Amino acid sequence: xxxxxxxxxxxxxxxxxxxxxxxxxxxxxxxxxxxxxxxxxxxxxxxxxxxxxxxxxxxxxxxxxxxxxxxxxxxxxxxxxxxxxxxxxxxxxxxxxxxxxxxxxxxxxxxxxxxxxxxxxxxxxxxxxxxxxxxxxxxxxxxxxxxxxxxxxxxxxxxxxxxxxxxxxxxxxxxxxxxxxxxxxxxxxxxxxxxxxxxxxxxxxxxxxxxxxxxxxxxxxxxxxxxxxxxxx
Amino acid sequence: xxxxxxxxxxxxxxxxxxxxxxxxxxxxxxxxxxxxxxxxxxxxxxxxxxxxxxxxxxxxxxxxxxxxxxxxxxxxxxxxxxxxxxxxxxxxxxxxxxxxxxxxxx
Numbered sequence: 001x002x003x004x005x006x007x008x009x010x011x012x013x014x015x016x017x018x019x020x021x022x023x024x025x026x027x028x029x030x031x032x033x034x035x036x037x038x039x040x041x042x043x044x045x046x047x048x049x050x051x052x053x054x055x056x057x058x059x060x061x062x063x064x065x066x067x068x069x070x071x072x073x074x075x076x077x078x079x080x081x082x083x084x085x086x087x088x089x090x091x092x093x094x095x096x097x098x099x100x101x102x103x104x105x106x107x108x109x110x111x112x113x114x115x116x117x118x119x120x121x122x123x124x125x126x127x128x129x130x131x132x133x134x135x136x137x138x139x140x141x142x143x144x145x146x147x148x149x150x151x152x153x154x155x156x157x158x159x160x161x162x163x164x165x166x167x168x169x170x171x172x173x174x175x176x177x178x179x180x181x182x183x184x185x186x187x188x189x190x191x192x193x194x195x196x197x198x199x200x201x202x203x204x205x206x207x208x209x210x211x212x213x214x215x216x217x218x219x220x221x222x223x224x225x226x227x228x229x230x231x232x233x
Numbered sequence: 234x235x236x237x238x239x240x241x242x243x244x245x246x247x248x249x250x251x252x253x254x255x256x257x258x259x260x261x262x263x264x265x266x267x268x269x270x271x272x273x274x275x276x277x278x279x280x281x282x283x284x285x286x287x288x289x290x291x292x293x294x295x296x297x298x299x300x301x302x303x304x305x306x307x308x309x310x311x312x313x314x315x316x317x318x319x320x321x322x323x324x325x326x327x328x329x330x331x332x333x334x335x336x337x338x339x
Contacts, residue, residue, distance in 0.1 A: 022325075023325065040238070044238050044239075044242065047239075051242060051243070051245075051246040052245045054249045057249060058245075065238065065241060071240045074241050074244065075245055075248045079248040079249075079252065082249050082253070083252060085249075085253045086252055086256065088253075089252075089253060089256040089257065090276075093257070101258060104257040105254050105257045108250070108253045116277065120277045124274065168328050169325055170288075171285040171288045171311075171328070172307065172328025173321055173322075173325040174281055175308065176314075176319075176325060178285075179315035179316050179319075180315060180316075187278055190275045194278070194283045194286065195283075198284075199290050199291065199296070202287035203291065203296055210283060210287070211284060214279060214280075214286075215279045215280040215283055216276075218282065219272055220275075222275065
């Protein structure tokens with residue numbers, strides 16, 4: 001990697017982010033369509049995607065805005081849905097410690113589940129590149145904002161995205177990322193526990209809490225099992 | 234744009250940035266104990282699984298685990314594709330196509 005220029009690393013990020021950027025764009029399209037149907041304007045929806053940049057929270061906010069809920073309650077809902085970013089930021093932090101606080105603060109705005117998944121995957125293999133992160137993060141950012149605009153414009157083109165199976169783009173793309181990781185017993189335990197907990201939680205817990213619950217509990221389960229072993233990691 | 238909506242968008246942006254960015258302002262700390270490091274290394278997988286697992290089993294708030302659930306079938310086919318080919322785009326395409334086929338069959 002010594003000879004690789006930052007431009008090449010940036011493009012590598014763009015390339016590897018493409019499937020996820022496509023899946024994010026699909027959601028962005030749906031977000032634009034839904035928002036338009038709920039009576040929001042092009043300017044409002046574009047601004048929201050560009051400044052908030054958090055898919056699940058934005059989707060959740062649409063019906064709340066339509067029902068004239070107060071700004072504080074909407075912001076609180078946003079905050080709770082996004083709590084998982086604390087975990088995400090915490091696990092990136094050790095890799096980012098070498099940078100200036102200002103740099104990290106700027107980069108953090110562009111964090112998404114998708115950008116995180118790709119970058120941490122690289123970091124864990126010892127591949128650390130700022131340009132790569134920007135390639136990934138910006139592809140997803142512009143995919144999301146651009147698709148929001150297209151969604152508002154093309155209101156009538158895709159009346160029912162679920163009919164074309166596009167609602168499955170996100171889960172399917174993520175499977176491609178998850179399955180190849182399951183190469184140790186510990187990781188299998190984490191995956192199975194998180195799956196069961198999140199399914200249970202999505203039925204019985206309000207909102208997006210199941211992600212926090214399963215993220216915390218599922219990831220700590222193998223720590224109890226492997227206590228006796230001497231780990232070389 | 235009406236001003237309430239503008240306030241809502243700004244408030245949402247701040248709430249979101251607080252979760253993404255506030256840890257970045259912490260002062261640098263010593264290296265974390267190995268057990269915590271190990272735990273942090275499992276968190277991404279746990280979160281990724283939690284983000285998608287319900288979408289195979291839950292449709293409109295109902296838990297569906299039967300042979301007639303097209304999302305489950307699409308998930309199984311996509312998972313096998315991911316296992317054999319380790320290719321995200323291909324996995325996504327196989328998943329979507331399988332879903333459409335099983336939706337048509339049902």
